[in-house]
Amino acid sequence: MTLTETNPEAEAVAAGDDSRPEAEAVAAGDDVRPATQSSAPQWTPPTGLARFLSTGDHLTIGQLYVVFSLVLSGLALTLGMLIGIEQADINGGFGVFSNANEVFQVFGLYRTTLILCGLVPLFLGLATALIPRQLDASSVAFPRAAAAAFWTWLVGAVTHIVATFSYGGLGSIQAGAAREQSVELTVLSLALIGVGLLVGSGVVFTTLVTQRPAGMDLLQVPAFSWSMLVATGVWLFSLPVLLANLVISWVDMRGANALGFGGGGAPFEQVAWAFDAPQVFAWTIPLLGITAEVFTAAHRSSPKMFEPMAFIVGAFGFFSFGAWAQSFFDSPDPNAVDAHIVTNEVLFTAFALAIALMVVAYGGWLAFNAYSAGQRPQITPQFALVTVSGALLTAAAVAGVLRVAEPALGVLREADDDIWRGFFDAMDDLEASSLVNGMMNLAILGGLLAAVAGLFHWAPRLLGRTLNAPLGFLSVLPLAGGAILVGATDVLSGFFDQPRRPFETAGIGQIDALGFVEALNVIGLIGYIAVLGGLALVALNVARSLTLPASAEADQGEDA
């Protein structure tokens, strides 16, 4: 199936290539006077930079999202690498940062950039470009709103980064280490990013609901479209809560002395839920849709048993909604009788278990489709990437279960303390360890790999060209290997009580086997470098493909 969005005749006329005989043109009712006699000014589409600045074309907006979010993902990984260098010598550091507050600022920027400037807009970009084509629609529902969303997000992202590096950040953990105006700007720019992503989500959601062809119900849309419907639905309920947190912080900062919400590291703590379980899984929902499409395409079949898959993705989305799990509002004294600690709540544990269950169910659905296809998969770079991204998501879900397992294991410990003593000791305090950070890294890097797989899979539609497969395989190795190293080393370090956040120096004395943990951090650092190298290879692949002429299969996608 070939889908075009422009009328070739109209293009030809616009280009001045109207070669029809004059009689035919007259019969068609066209104005056949010579151009010099026409008094109406001719509109010519803008070219170059003006084309990108003024575009309302969904494909171009999608491409812009993809390019900028990949660049910002690279920046985030560079920040992660800098933190990794510092973590390689936990006690002394390598002097990358001059004080703990700089580690705090950069760690905050790493998380916001990786998720809200990298992964989420990357998914939105793929959706903005591809979903109209998957639905056979001419464009997204609100093209100008899509453009406004992109520019709002981009301006917010750039401002956020600049403000953080101007002695800003999401608060400060050392008096006088941050500039107040820069902190305010960091908070406001993060809100701007949220607004941009929210509007972009609204455009994608509305497109999916209203732009389907007659007769196509929601359970007949492709898997990626379905996953974006679920994702934007969950983001609809999550991003406004993030905005509310930021607005409260900002209003508090307006006074001469910030109180509970804007002072110290409060802004960082207030938005921490967005980078923790279960919300961190909500940012990765489209991973499931991309995996379904790439996986079944590799088996040269279409998704079977779509409804169960749709239910699993929907349930995964439901259980990953985490705006309610705000540790910032925990009781100040955790040992009080009526203390409220959100991560100790039954609901928090249940959501973690449910997410893991949904990941297992999704794996079962993939296995069923592989079995039904009855043939070996065609090994492509995108297939390798989604396989690894699925493994990373599974590992993240398992880490989430381990994190909440302590209360349950406590019961067993009381039953018999001798047999499992070592095991139980290792499981202690995982909640406060780097395992939580590892869980985030596993999930988000899994999502990033899936998005890159989508880029390979839909390159003919996105770029008009296929990407080079050997170069693609070359990029899979560092991407996949690096992502595993980054996530797994943080998870393992958690079992040795490495503090959850790199700026938390108070817990360093509790680390078991300090040398081993530092060695793990060096391996994690290598992981960051590998992922960055992989992304650079992907960028090289895209740049190389753009130098080649558009291929004949340019408009043939996965469901052609």
Add this chain to the structure above:
Amino acid sequence: MADIAVGTPLAAPLPRQRTLLVGTVFGTAATLMYFAALLAVYLRERADALSGGGEWIPSGANIQLAPPTVAAWTMLMSVVTMQWAVYSIARDDRTHAIMATALTTLFGLSVVVTTSFQYTEMGLVADESIAAVLIYAISGSHLVMIAIGLVFLLLMAFRALAGQYSSRQTDGFVAASIYWYAVVFVYVVIWTAIFVLK
């Protein structure tokens, strides 16, 4: 000419994609979620303060119930005029639709004025209490919500003047009314949670 018109079957209604409606519902839901989060923080902090035996609203503050009650009734009246506008446009009565929209806009502006007046009277200083921070965050956000609603209403009114909306196409007015009802609903919740409960 008249004979031809009598003999011509009625034009089929326009296909209704409801794009604007769905987009507005999405935006409205996001807005409601935003206020739900703000109010959840407000009520939790208030409960914590009161359960600890402390005061919530600082003793020097003067939060009168009368101005917000007037504003709440004004908002409720605007529901009637908003529905009047939708009713009129659905019956091709453009004059009444514009008049009703203008009245709704007037009600909205009067709530902005009432809230601004209350700001000058209540003596709450943002850096003196958490209650003040949250009250300004919530009521200020609602002022922004009203402003967005007014822009939406005026846009629809101008489009109606240009003939874009009629009994065959009412989506713009219905979308604006959905958002406006959310504005009113949020104010009633704010009135109850902040000004009645204090």
